[in-house]
Amino acid sequence: MSYRQARWIEPTIFELSRPGAIGIDFPEIDEVLQRELKEALDEIPEGLKRRELFLPELSELEVVRHFTRLSQMNFSVSTGMYPLGSCTMKYNPVMNEELAYDEKILNVHPLQPLETIQGCLEIMWRLEQILKEITGMSRFSLQPAAGAHGEFLGCLIIRAYHRDRGLHNKNIMIIPDSAHGTNPASATMAGYQVKVVKSDKDGCVDINELEEIVDEKVAGIMLTNPNTLGVFEKNIDKIVEIIHGVDGLLYYDGANLNALLGKVRPGDMGFDIVHLNLHKTFSTPHGGGGPGSGPVGVVDKLVDYLPSPLVNYDESKGVFYLDYERPKAVGKIKMFYGNFSVLVKAYAYLLRMGGEGLKKVAEASVLASNYLLYKVKKLKGVTLPYAPESPRKHEFVVSLSKLYRETGVTAKDVAKRLLDYGFHAPTIYFPLIVEEAFMVEPTESESKRELDNFYNVLSRIIEEAYSDPEKVKSAPHNTAVGRINEVKASHPKTMTPSWRVYIKRGNKP
């Protein structure tokens, strides 16, 4: 149970600059081109010629070393267990990277003639067929670059649908108090007023309150199911009835679909729109914050509103094509067709798992989560709020508020101390309806041994909290750096968003 992260004292790339060094070569500009260059430079008005430029100068090796050292100071799924709730940090098969780095993908331009991009279109088409089967939706747009981007699109589709039917007064989106922050932010971006519905004692949407607040002005509801507590919304039928009863639509935030793959489909639950996070559920790597992909699927009556183009297959000609002839489509939300190389990785993963494998993903992820919960909830200072008897799905949320009251050690402290033992921290302080929330999602990728290790370490940290709380409160000790001064980082007088601001503040490199 010991761990130490690499701890390079690595200067910024600016401090590593050696005037005259360069890490790239270019072909020689021959005499003819030199003449063109001279004339072109002469043609640029004086006021538009660059006068000053400061970029660091390094050799190739120096660049490699710098970024390799940085990478060694980064925790990842490849380094250790990453039980970050709601983020589904499963193993990202290495094979997928190799496939996406194919020259036949990297070197294809999105505006090439149709006959030269049949491979790309076929992958998109095939991926869409699988996503339809998994969710029970009629069609998908692969354009959104992230989950939140998909939510924005979903809200635009709801809006377009209602306007098309003359329902201009629908300006309210219902969102549970346990929802991801992106839900209310996306609804607002799409022009909706957000109305929050509370959770009941079981952590599910409070049906009585929902009935009270829903009226003709409600456009829809954005739900995650299982919700962010890891609890299945048991009253989903009733929610569907209430929302559909006022011509509202149900939006499914797919962040938690991992628990239900091959078992239950959002379409069968009554959802009208679904977004999926390919970078969570379908194993494409998250890259420290992206690129991701957030395809949006819809039921029949909403297909016309998906943004153009959709990829269709012309059976008579045997060709795939991009369909732009869709007058009701909402506007494009991104250049071209989506994060294509991410789509390739998800498609590869789906083939590797097969339908049977996906079902097992759901089972293993749910078992891993409940197994950990079974052990963790017995720890001193840990409580399980909401529906203690109900099984969780792929993730669970416990509260460390008792621990905090008894020892002064917070969920954040425990999270930091976990880093010392080589585990990434769970999501903390989310969902907002749980005090000192501690949200664990182990995923199907981990072995029983690793789950047990995680439990043993957590148990040890809790013992430390009672016996030597300072040790936990001053963590982490074994990471590349110690605990960050977050207040100074964002304070207007000290905030430093770039190197030039650092220098302007009078600091010396």
Add this chain to the structure above:
Amino acid sequence: MVLKHPLIGLTDEEMSSMLLEMGLRGIDELFKDIPQRLFTRGELKYSKPLTESEVKQVIKKITSKNVAMGEVKLFIGGGVWPHFVPSIVKEILRRSELLTSYTPYQPEASQGILQALFEYQSLMAELLDIEVVNASMYDWATALGESFRMAKRVTRRNRILYPHYISYERLEVAKTYSEPSSIILQEYSQDKVDGSVDLEDLKSKMNRDVAAVYIEYPSYLGFIPINIREAGEIAHDYGSLFIIGVDPSMLGIFEPPGRLGADIVVGEGQPLGIPMSFGGPLLGIMGCRMDTQLIHQLPGRLIGLTETMRGERAYTMILQAREQHIKREKATSNICTNQALCAVAVAVYLSLLGKNGIIELGKQILSRTRYLISRLSRIDNLQAPLFKAVHFKEFTYRVRGKKAERILAELYKKKILAGINIGRFYSDLPEAILTCVTEIHSKNDLDLYAESLREVAEE
């Protein structure tokens, strides 16, 4: 529970023993809270599980149907451009410590990605000559849409002016982003001869309700609008913001947006180390001046240089109170997952280039662009370029009496993907072709383009 799969961590024996320990009879007990009628009957049918080598075969077989650059000469730009990507960029991106990490919510264990992103922000800030650049948006188009919304929040004004020769696709995305926020988008004219901003027209459309004036640099059609600075001054005269959209690969040669009066800068980072990949992932650049009002309305992640409690240098996400996970419906944007790894690619690429490299890149592109223009302008029946201006990377031409589609099809027969038929999108540019020249094109490639086009044009 029969299948054994390399991507699933638990063995069947482990699963059984875990269930036993928990006192459960079977896995179904963990799903018993879900209404029975919701369970799908039977397995998903799309495929049985395939092995790694089978998956590779299936996908290679499909992608082999593509025709990629290398098999043909490619001169298409228009939002994604063919550039050389050094091996080192790919190598660093495949470091799985960076690749398989999440957003750095635990900064002490994620200094690597944080410092790399801080360096991206800082390198891009130098290149743009502006203090603040966020850790990325999805692409230029979405950054543009977000910049319009930001301008509205900052100024509390409603109208935004954009240039006539704006990229049609970026305009569509920006409209999608703007419309729910009741922003009114209005076009201003550009000179038909040299593409410069029609300052009289712009002035006539200015008023105290204009949130921002937007311009592209270079324009979507490759020309440099010479009076960009004057356009910015007009915007500022009315208290409006000036937004410049930029292709950063020009900035070794051309004056940066920060020196041209930009309050907000957007752009596309793909030319600096990101492959085309059929149009995604890309890298939306978005930055602004170091002005409290602007920064607090800037969407997206920001990484800052700071200290640990003990005073050592360290990096962390800053000003998170603008973001959705804190502010929810009051956030500046819903953006969460962005294009972080693409930003790292650009940081690596710019580190390799350095000051002299980015200047050289600009010269490589500028000289080749002008060379091809010179070659084409000597062809009878051919008008190139359609604007009398300096062009960077892209330019427009037209063959008299010949349809653009026909020209492009004939050139493809000669294994040249020669450009985009843009006449479809600009009614004043019928049968015009937009073509793209970068450092990857050798002089022989350009000669081949010119010769082949001559044959087609003079047919």
